[in-house]
Structures are given as structure tokens and as C-alpha cells.
Amino acid sequence: MTVRTRFAPSPTGYLHIGGARTALFNWLFARRNNGKFVLRIEDTDVARSTGESIQAILDGMEWLGLTWDEGPFFQSKMFDLYREHAKKLLDAGLAYRCFCTAAELEARREAALKDGRPPKYDGRCRARVDAPDMPYAVRFKMPASGSTSFNDIVKGGISFDNSTLEDLIILRSDTTPTYNFCVVVDDATMGITHVIRGDDHINNTPKQIHIYNALGHGVPVFGHLPMILGSDKTRLSKRHGATSVMAYKEMGYLPHSLVNYLARLGWSHGDQEIFSIEEMVEKFSLDSVGKSSGVFNPEKLLWLNHHYIKETGEADLVPLLLPFLSALGIDASSDARLAAIIKTLKERSKTLIEMADGAVFYFKDKVDYDAKAVEKFLTPDTLPLFEEIQAGIAGITAFEEPVIEAAFNAVLNARGLKLGKLAQPVRVALTGGTVSPGIFEMMAAMGKEMTVKRLNDAIGFIKGRAG
């Protein structure tokens, strides 16, 4: 039997961190077992589902590289299928018509809660023989006694007393189907073998098992993943920072960083922290998924992103960085220096946004000098140093790091100075500030033309200040 998993989000918002991890684990499990991964959109709540949300979810999946083998299927297009199955249950006496109105139900629920009783439907329409001419919902008959248990692949054995289960509505009075019914019909008809989802669905599982049974279908394997919490240990929400997957793209994260982070949130393989996609697929196992909920840690994600930026080749980073430069008004798409520039920035950029910010000085026509930096380093006594290094640099034909370094050493040795005395003023002249990549690699990346021009500009600037 080939493994079939699915991710079944409801399109009422963007793809969030928790959903992404559920999707990832389903994807990983399917890949690991040479199975199929199905995408299904659970949009039975027509009022709350939107086209934008569907697109946002698809975009998020695609960005993360979670490709699906089948789908997307839309529940809203399969209403007839659910009605058909509901009718079968009705005909078989496994479900019944309920004429209670939503208002009545609500009133009874409130009363029960107030009295401290379980707010469970009392089954009053179960034995009803008349059929008033009014709208009705279809309820599923839950067994009143006994117990239901299943062996959860991540949590272990779980058991429920059937007396706690209520006759749930499977078809609303407007004839649209409800969640618990659709999931079962779909998972059954789509041949899903492993239902891997958040553990907020554990309480739904016994109800669904009975529906499987009523439908005469085998029950899949269930695996319930622990929740992802915010720093205050409550369910992750906007309060804890960005929860949208695509927000991380916009903040300059690489998709692999998020995937690696999410994989390790809940799953582990010994002490290993860094996984390529291939390694994850090869090593993934639901047995190694932890049972307890985990706190989302943005710092660790940032560390991973920094790691992968360092690991990714400059050429591969070029197209990823371009949009972030555009956002700063820089069109570097035809600048041949870009790969070399990125190389100087990788070690000090935790995100692509930081990298773009750090790259700005390479592209501007004129340098904006930082006032404090000017006071400290563009002083009159540095003028001779600038003139000497400018001459040395201008004379270089092969503009490469070792040659540039030699030019610096020539000036330094003649005067018995340490590199810092020359490097800092030059850094200010070239970038406007006191923080930048290493001076030689930076000059090489900047190119001779711009370097010499900025040195000249600095000389003129210092002379201007003195005079």
C-alpha cells in the first residue's frame, strides 16, 4: 500500500507557521515513504473562505518548496459527494433529521454551561417519527456506550469514552456539509493512509472514526503534531511577531531556513541541527517527533538564516537580493560587480534586507559621510596618507585584494604605521561610515574606478574643510 498524506488548510487567511509545519511533516513523510502528498482546500464555510487566501496558501507552499502531487482539491466543489454520503447514512438509519433550530440549540447550550453540565446535544430528535415541513439538519448517531481508542503514531494510545461524544451535525439545514463529515468523506475517498495534523484535532478523532465505520471504510493512521506556541506559551499569534510564512520572505529569509527551522521544531535526529532537504527526507520519521508543544524561537530562525546565507553561493544569492535592492531604489540587475559585492556582505548579513542595506554604499554616486566619522577620521592630518594611498591605488592595473593590500603596506611601512591608522579613514572615504566589510575585499568588490573617485572626493573634502 502506498503512503498518501494530505495537507488540508481552510482558506480563511494566509499560510501561517503552524500550518506550514503540518504541511512540511506531511510532505516529508510522503517523500520519505515514496508516497503521494495531496493538497486539499477545506472551503466548506463559503462565507469565510476567500480567493486571496487560497492564493496566499498556494504561494506559501510554493515558496517553501512543498510541492503537492495531487490537487488542489476544493471541498466547495464536492458538495454533492457529501450529500450523497449523508443520504446513505440517513437511509441506513445511521443518521437522522434534527429539527431543532440554531437558536434553540444555542439557548440549551448556554443553560447547560451555566449549570455546569456538559453542553452536549441531548438527542431529542433521534427517535422523532414525524417530519414537520421545516428545514432540518442531519445528525450522525454516535454510539452511547463503550469506548473508542486509536494508536496515535506520535502520541501513542488514546482512548475516549463514547458517552462523551455527541450526535454531531453532518449536514446543515441549508444542506451544506460540515467539517468533521467532509474530512472523513474526503480522506476516505482520496485514499489517505496517514492523517498528520495538529493535536488540536485529537478530540475530533473519535467522532471521525465512527463516521469512517458508518461509511464502511477502513480507518487511516493518525498522527497528531504538538502545537507551536508563542514566547508566553500560548497559541502562536500575531502578538508574537510574524506568523505568516510569506512575511518571512519579505523580511529577507531564505525558504530553506524556515523549512530547516520548522523541521527541528518538534522533530529531531540526534544532535543534528542543519539539514539539507535531501537529508530531511532521508532521515524523517514520525517516531522522532516529540509529543510536547514547542515555543517558536525567532532568534534561532535568524541564526539559521544567517547560516544559509553564508552557505549559499554568491551567484545564487544575486537574483534573491535584487528585489530587496529595488525596494531601496537601486537597480543592480546589470551590475557585473554584484556577486563580488555579495561575497563581502554574506558573513555580516542575517537577512537579505540587512544585505541590501549593507550594499547601498556600493551603488550610490556620492558618499554620505557620517558626521561623527568625519570628525574622527577625515581630519587634516590624514591628507598626506590619502594622497599617498590614492596614488598607490591609482597605479594598480590588476585590481585585486593582494595587490591592494601591497599598496597599503607600502604606505604603512614607509611611515611605520599600523593598518588601522589608514584603514579607518579610507573606510569612511569609501562608505561614509566606520562599519563595513574588510577594506581590501571591499575595494576589490567596489572596483578601481569608484574606489579612486571616492578617494579623490575625500581628499577634496578634507581640503575643503581645512580651507
Add this chain to the structure above:
RNA sequence: GGUCCUAUCGUCUAGAGGCCUAGGACGUGGCCCUCUCAAGGCUAAAACCCGGGUUCGAAUCCCGGUAGGACCGCCA
């Protein structure tokens, strides 16, 4: 209120009864390296929720507390 789930450093986790003086990673502190900032190297502080069992021996198994969380819709 009921049902269900969970419990190792601040956080993610390793740990399948003796390999545990509880390991790794993020973060934090210190030192080294150094042209700034980083990166890198070394290093330090930091945890088995509590109480009972079982056992020669328990972080690990059992029971009970406690604490968190999830769910109890004609939402998904």
C-alpha cells in the same frame, strides 16, 4: 465545568533502566583572533515539575498531585 494531550537548561532538543559528573544547538557572559563590523576558535553560567512506588539501580517504568495547553459550534 467535562474530555483529551503534555511536562529535561530562558528556548529547541538528545536521552528507549546502569554508558548521565545529564550531551548538543540558539541566546547570554568571558577570552582569543582582528583594519571597523562581523565571522571563526576556546570557555562559563544554565535543566530532569513535585510526591509516592517498582527495581540492586530511574531523567527513563507505574500511580497520584501540580502546572500548562487543546477541544467541547448548523467554524475548520
